[in-house]
Amino acid sequence: xxxxxxxxxxxxxxxxxxxxxxxxxxxxxxxxxxxxxxxxxxxxxxxxxxxxxxxxxxxxxxxxxxxxxxxxxxxxxxxxxxxxxxxxxxxxxxxxxxxxxxxxxxxxxxxxxxxxxxxxxxxxxxxxxxxxxxxxxxxxxxxxxxxxxxxxxxxxxxxxxxxxxxxxxxxxxxxxxxxxxxxxxxxxxxxxxxxxxxxxxxxxxxxxxxxxxxxxxxxxxxxxxxxxxxxxxxxxxxxxxxxxxxxxxxxxxxxxxxxxxxxxxxxxxxxxxxxxxxxxxxxxxxxxxxxxxxxxxxxxxxxxxxxxxxxxxxxxxxxxxxxxxxxxxxxxxxxxxxxxxxxxxxxxxxxxxxxxxxxxxxxxxxxxxxxxxxxxxxxxxxxxxxxxxxxxxxxxxxxxxxxxxxxxxxxxxxxxxxxxxxxxxx
Numbered sequence: 001x002x003x004x005x006x007x008x009x010x011x012x013x014x015x016x017x018x019x020x021x022x023x024x025x026x027x028x029x030x031x032x033x034x035x036x037x038x039x040x041x042x043x044x045x046x047x048x049x050x051x052x053x054x055x056x057x058x059x060x061x062x063x064x065x066x067x068x069x070x071x072x073x074x075x076x077x078x079x080x081x082x083x084x085x086x087x088x089x090x091x092x093x094x095x096x097x098x099x100x101x102x103x104x105x106x107x108x109x110x111x112x113x114x115x116x117x118x119x120x121x122x123x124x125x126x127x128x129x130x131x132x133x134x135x136x137x138x139x140x141x142x143x144x145x146x147x148x149x150x151x152x153x154x155x156x157x158x159x160x161x162x163x164x165x166x167x168x169x170x171x172x173x174x175x176x177x178x179x180x181x182x183x184x185x186x187x188x189x190x191x192x193x194x195x196x197x198x199x200x201x202x203x204x205x206x207x208x209x210x211x212x213x214x215x216x217x218x219x220x221x222x223x224x225x226x227x228x229x230x231x232x233x234x235x236x237x238x239x240x241x242x243x244x245x246x247x248x249x250x251x252x253x254x255x256x257x258x259x260x261x262x263x264x265x266x267x268x269x270x271x272x273x274x275x276x277x278x279x280x281x282x283x284x285x286x287x288x289x290x291x292x293x294x295x296x297x298x299x300x301x302x303x304x305x306x307x308x309x310x311x312x313x314x315x316x317x318x319x320x321x322x323x324x325x326x327x328x329x330x331x332x333x334x335x336x337x338x339x340x341x342x343x344x345x346x347x348x349x350x351x352x353x354x355x356x357x358x359x360x361x362x363x364x365x366x367x368x369x370x371x372x373x374x375x376x377x378x379x380x381x382x383x384x385x386x387x388x389x390x391x392x393x394x395x396x397x398x399x400x401x402x403x404x405x406x407x408x409x410x411x412x413x414x415x416x417x418x419x420x421x422x423x424x425x426x
Contacts, residue, residue, distance in 0.1 A: 020278070023285030023339065027292035054240055055161055056283070060276035061243035062152050065250050066113050067268035067275075069104070072254035075117040078103050078221060081214035084206035086186075090193035091200040093131065094139045095186055097122050101143030102182040103218070105150040106225040111333070111370050115144025115378040119385035131201035133389050135192065138371075138397020140385075141378040142185060142404075145367035148333070150178035151229055152246070155337060155366065157239065158283055159359045162290070162341045166356070167239045168232045172422035173360050175229070177412065181364070184404040192400060220253045279334065286338030293342055313351040314413075320344060321365060321409065328369030332377065336369055337362065360419040361412050368405050371398040 069075070079100045086095035097118055104114045119140050126136045148155040151171035160167040193200035206214075228246045231237040237245065254260040311319065327336055341362075348358045370378040379394050386394070412418055 020281030020285040022335075023282065023289045027285070027289040053161065054238075055157065055167065056280070058152075058157055058167075058238075058240040058243045059154055059279055060272055061240065061247055062154055062157075063275045063279075064268060064272035065152075065243065065246045067271045068247065068250040068254055068264075070113060070117050071264050071268050072250075072257060072259035074220065074253065074257070075100065075104055076121050077217040077257075079118070079121045081217040083204065084211045084214045087204040087206075089186070089190055090197070090203065091135075091186075091189040092203045093122065093125055093129070093201060094136055094189050094193075097136070097139045098143040098182055098185045098189070101140070101146055102150065102179070103221050105144075105146040105178070106152075106221065106229075111145050111147035111367070112377050112381055114147035115141055115370075115381045116385065118144060119382045123385045126201075129201050132199045133386070134393045134397035135189070135199045135400075136201075136397070137382050137386060137389075137394040138399070138401060139185065139189060141371050141376075141382045141394055141398050142401030143182070144378045144381070145370045145405075146178055146182055148367060148370075149174050149181065149360075149363050151175060151232075152239070152243065153363070154279065155334065155363060156359065158279070158334065158337060159341065159362065161283065162286060162338065163345050163355055163359070165359060166423075169356050169423035170359055171229060171232060171239070172425075173356050173419040174363065175422060177360050177364070177408065177419055180411075180418065181404065181408050184408060185401055188400050188404050220256075224249050224253070282334055282338055286342070289339065290342035313353070316347070316351055317353065317413070320348070321361075324362070324365040325368065328365065329372050331369070333366045333369050337366055354416070354420060356423055357412070357416050357419050361409060364405050364409055364412070368402055371402060 079096060082099040082103065083093060083096040086099050087093050089095050100118050100121070101114050104117060105111075119137075122136075122140060125131075126133065147153070151174055153171070153174060156170045156174055157167055159165065160170050189200075224246060227249055228242045231242045231245065232239060251260060254264070309316075309319075324336070324340070327340070331339070344362075345355055345358065349355055370376050373379060373395055376395075376398075379391070379398070383389075383391050383394050
């Protein structure tokens with residue numbers, strides 16, 4: 001059963017079949033050959049129960065929020081403001097890439113949207129000022145991955161829905177590791193550019209007055225982030241309600257910056273519908289697959305397999321981490337999550353680990369999948385924005401940041417409170 005599930009998943013994805021359809025096909029295949037319970041008899045109930053949740057309304061709202069900000073030009077102003085604050089360090093504008101990705105992650109909820117936005121803004125500067133294309137591109141691709149870690153995160157909403165975990169707790173759990181990981185990215189950039197100055201570019205100094213003036217372009221992002229996360233943390237709003245408030249504030253920001261018009265709104269709504277439809281198809285497909293896996297006993301079989309290896313909790317966790325790293329080379333991030341959560345999370349809980357903590361650990365491993373070939377989406381997004389140069393430049397530039405992610409995984413294992421401290425205060 002386990003071999004059938006694994007080979008079937010990889011084989012169908014290799015045929016370029018849409019992920020949501022793959023999950024349905026795999027569920028029907030498992031039901032046909034291994035399950036004593038006919039899936040068709042309960043399919044309608046499974047589909048309805050998987051989509052009839054107020055929590056899921058937050059997904060299209062956060063997607064729309066990101067679309068509005070992308071199309072209103074907020075990212076360009078954010079980049080210009082952060083450039084004044086961080087470009088004095090070794091590495092110059094590379095730090096602006098990471099800092100802007102961090103800021104934009106706090107509003108977009110999507111890694112690909114974050115990487116695409118920052119790449120569009122930053123790439124012309126890299127080519128003009130003569131930055132090393134590898135490290136500059138790698139910083140954008142890696143910085144973009146923070147979009148699924150720093151709240152609000154669409155992937156954390158999906159994880160919380162599939163594992164019946166508290167989404168506010170997941171949002172709070174991702175905040176410190178997300179900021180810490182951004183700090184690691186900048187630290188690695190500084191170290192590399194100190195020892196090899198050619199990797200960076202010209203460092204730029206700005207006066208105190210210029211920095212303070214730049215803060216006016218950052219205030220809308222800080223206010224938006226504070227309204228979303230602050231209202232959730234204070235218990236004033238659910239994630240869905242906070243997302244609604246976020247969309248309203250984003251519209252006000254766009255109107256204030258004279259970017260709100262009918263064409264922009266149409267394009268934002270169209271983009272949000274496309275992205276949300278894809279996500280919801282995958283979520284519902286994952287729920288159907290989870291039903292088939294449970295009925296066929298695949299989850300129990302995998303638990304028995306891992307238990308039979310005679311490994312302790314830490315060793316089993318390391319095996320699971322290795323599996324995620326390997327699968328990340330071949331499976332797209334959301335697909336990787338929804339296909340494995342029903343199987344892996346029960347094992348993690350049985351081993352005595354906290355599922356909120358593991359959700360953050362999983363997100364970091366999924367972030368790595370965004371910058372590892374051949375299916376790392378952020379690599380292709382950044383290369384498309386570059387328009388020139390070799391694709392291998394982007395891949396090589398991501399290696400130091402992938403190592404930083406592995407270091408962050410190790411830190412979370414050694415110090416779980418990095419993820420669990422804030423949720424414990426909720």
